[in-house]
Amino acid sequence: MMGWIFSVLFCIGTLYATFTLGGDAALSAMLLGASESVLLCIKLLGTYMLFMGLMSVAKEAGLLIALSRRLKRVISWLLPEAKQATGAIALNFAANMLGMGNAATPFGLEAMRLMQLENKNKTTATGTMCAFLAINASALEIIPTTMIGLRAAYGSASPAAIVLPTLISSGTATFVTVLICRRLLKKR
Amino acid sequence: MPLLACALIIYASIKRINVYEAFVKGALEALPMLAKILPYIAAMLICVKLLVDGGALNALIGLISGPLKALGMPEELLPLALLRQFSGSGAMAIVADIFERYGTDSDLGLMASTMMGASETIFYTLALYFGSAGIKKTGFTLPVSLFAALISVVMSVIAIRALF
Structure with a gap:
């Protein structure tokens, strides 16, 4: 299911962007999305460490x-x-x-x-x-x-x-x- | 919340648990977990950026805004209702834009706030949770979740109209 959704979203997004704005815009959108995911993960890392640490204490107790x-x-x-x-x-x-x-x-x-x-x-x-x-x-x-x-x-x-x-x-x-x-x- | 965390630490200390070791052990698992879900987040965000920056989302909104307007759904909220399913931060940006344009306490501002608060980033959540567990066949989750999201959007509009 997820694979199918990914393919549809990816293709629609790419085709529309390429034909209206050009290939460069489509590529830069892809790269922007990819690097945003890294930034998000770095932001989440702190939160996760805090709550997974606390969860681990609760588990041991x-x-x-x-x-x-x-x-x-x-x-x-x-x-x-x-x-x-x-x-x-x-x-x-x-x-x-x-x-x-x-x-x-x-x-x-x-x-x-x-x-x-x-x-x-x-x-x-x-x-x-x-x-x-x-x-x-x-x-x-x-x-x-x-x-x-x-x-x-x-x-x-x-x-x-x-x-x-x-x-x-x-x-x-x-x-x-x-x-x-x-x-x-x-x-x- | 901070007091709850403090109570937890005190309780664990009384139970003679090595609190420090336990905390570090748990926190250590955060990095592998994020490394595991990063590719799923990347795949989703690449699609989101393509759809939003590439203009496909706006084209879709243009297509369906007519019929939805006839049903009483304010068209200013349509981008929010759609993007909310894919991207939390993207939806948040739309909410902020609505706040600046119409004010936080206008009908539109209140509806946007409610819609944002009463919903989850469905595609992102599913990709993350199923991805981390290695699940490929996701059963009835997506159709049920999308139906619930639709109810949430409709109820947000109705609740604000009824209460304010």
Whole structure:
């Protein structure tokens, strides 16, 4: 699926840019995108080191397992076969709901790694992985930290006015996603 | 958050964990993890730059803005709704532009804020998570996620119209 998307996006982008702006513009856009990814990774490295370091401390202190046990009911209602990834999934959801997307990623990747350990067919996503990512991408947001910050920076009179509408919008999307995923998981 | 981290460190110290060693061990894993996901990020960002700088995205917006406008979707928000699925920083730039042009507390400003806060960079997230695990067949994730994104966009417009 991703390969197919990449090919389509790449070809449409290149052909359009080449015929409207010329080949040079297309090439420089490609190079710009590639170097931007390096800059982004360097920026992310600090964040990841901080949160993966803290996660490792929590793991050694037995907190990830304790968290998994506590949230087993909730997570297993959403994702019946999360098993040992439950703790990491819970942390990922929690960080996402508080609007800390970059902090959520290391937890999410750890959850994927743990789920992949139990996956029999390594190149095909399990139903649990699909549902986990779909729920993650539906972006339930309780406090949109980043947006409130940006609004304040642009001189908004009430930066936090978007909390309720954001909750309504993302809540509806997540609710529908959970319903669809439960249907699809049961079918398997 | 910082207090939570501090509480974690105190708790781990009481449990006689070598906190420093544990932290360093975890932080060490960040570099290989990023090295693993860098090519996926690169592939996605190359496509994004091609589509945005090359003008294909704008052409697409021109094509579908007519019908969407008829349905009550403000056309100023269309670039945001589309780009949001591919690029977080690109979408953020559009939001900042809307803030400067219409103001943060205008209907458009509020809708843009909500749309941005209530959504995730779907293609980027999927590429990253599935890529890091080595998954090629991604099952039902993409169609379900795109449907959820559509709901989120529509609900952002409706919620602001209803509340303000």
